[in-house]
Amino acid sequence: MQENYLAKWLNNELTEEELAEFKNSDEYATYKRIIEVSDTLQGPDFSAEEALSAIRNKRILEAPKVVQLHPFKRFMKVAAVAAILIVGAYFYLNTLDKTVSTEYAQRADVTLPDASEIALNVDSKVSFSENNWDEERKVRLEGEAFFKVAKGKKFTVATKAGDITVLGTQFNVEHRKDFFEVSCFEGLVSVSFKGMETEIPAGASFFAVNGKIKEHEIQKNSAPSWMNDESTFKSIPLRYVLDEFQRQHNIIVTTENIDTSQLYTGTFSNSDAMLALKSISVPSQIKFKFEGNKVLFYAEDAP
Structure with missing residues (x-):
């Protein structure tokens, strides 16, 4: 590729033959991505009125000057701009995180750069930096996920409720509105919540509802129930159960004349909606009307 193709391309001066040759070069894809990323960057606020006023004042104080640039100097100017774009885009691209998210009734599996694995539950999101992974093994989580962490240096799961740190283990983290639970299935995890550190051994859980820490619940399975298409609860307010069903x-889901703060203990199916509705309504002594994509839960004595 000719050395001055980049400058001519930036100035739209390439002939059709030169442009075709340039697009076939190894460098073209890189330059094109840099230009696309640069277009997304925003510059500082600019006041046209203030700038125009400054130009008028300068014209009064100084006589206008016209400087003819030598073609080589013009090329060097374009090359300098290109260099700034390349360096800036390099650092910008290295700050981008990889994000994986799921919708209602949708799950996803994620493999991290060190071969650690994440099973992402419905309506959840994880993000992490692939480029900086060797320096910091850190994942940001919204929602619920099960982690199988490869052994290595400290691994952190950050949520808005608190952080979970491990070296290599298997654990589940759920953070929904006013609900935070960490269950350890192998090894040992450390949970940071409201400035307090709590160690959770295998077979135990830490959870808080409405900011209040509850007693640890023993996990008898080798993985969270949702990975087996079930949602299991023990003494959990009904409103969280209905949210998870949704x-x-x-x-x-809508409710009428029922106490959603009543505690629910039980399991419902994540694959059979009708079976799940019966599993929720019977022990809670409530009824439901299921039409289309909506369900109404109501009290048995309601009209």
């Missing part, structure tokens, strides 16, 4: 089945 996420798992993508069915709009």
